Amino acid sequence: MSTINLQEHLVSSEEVLKGVFLHVKRDTVSLPDGASTYREYIVHPGAVMIIPLIEASDGTVSVLMERQYRYPVGSVMIEFPAGKLDPGETPLACARRELREETGYTAREWARAGLLHPGISYSTEFIEIWFARGLSEGQSELDAGEFLEVFTATAQQIQDWCRSGQITDGKSLTGALWLQNVLSGVWSVEWQTPEALHEGA
Template sequence: MADPDRHLVEKTVHRQELFRGHFLHAVREQVELPDGTHADREFILHPGAVMVIPLLDDGQVVLERQYRHPVGQVLIEFPAGKLDPGEDPQACARRELQEETGYSAREWARAGVLHPVISYSTEFIEIWFARGLTAGERRLDQGEFLDVFSATPRQLQDWCREGRVTDAKTLTGALWLQNVLAGAWQLDWRP
């Protein structure tokens, strides 16, 4: 069977590295468009990340407040972090939850994946839910400063509506949370 999207797909002709730093890797690719003409695409290569939606037994969710230098603001976010090379996404979710919040979870469920900036990055973020939380000691990375707090799902929804939550992954997480709690979207919980 023929690919129904073939008339939309661009083919890479040449790749040029523009910048390689500790965190960012930027490239420019010349692509052949579906009509045979060429165009340039500049984007960031990213190894991927995870985001955790931690559910407390009392119905609240665990959130963080962290200063994000590129936007010059302290933002409200779900715990998240970058995948290490070859790292299993669930292992990364467990690691990030523990390092950033101190919590460990008895059960996990993979919800889905999001692409936060499809126009200029290969980044994907796997969405994980965690429940049966046990508090422990945080192990923040060097140079990482954040506050951990809890809120009700209703408070989070209000903050999203009011524009207090503007982080794309957390907005997506709030959508997942709302639908899971309403019973519209099911999760497959595992130890």
């Protein structure tokens, strides 16, 4: 482990923008060598991404995916279901809510996979990755102004789309890595019911 001091320390902070969604701050920080500089970044409440598995009776597995137009990049993107945390909401509660609202599905079992930071140089955002299985179909409840298409894909199709550049969304590329390693048995996750996960919290 390195003993080099890399820590930066807050000197002062100012708000640059407070929008409906985006909250941008500019901080003055002191650097390890004693100099000072600015750090501009987006304050984000955090989010979840769900990898919902549909297990057939013959043992094959498919995955619920979404297509959604993303205005900043001007393109319809292929993604795993995801959404941001509401105030006071736990990641599991958020994952269950987002899966139901965006796809209409509920899950019998859940497994927390890991954590990713999609924009470490300019955002506080973190995304918890959750697997879901034992899915039951229902009615989606999309937010006003939210339009997306839910579809199923095989794990191989998802890997092919990552390789070909059809999937370029960072969180979904990470999700594909988790999916490949969990299905192959290289990485393990602990499946539990939401009730058991809540009791163990």
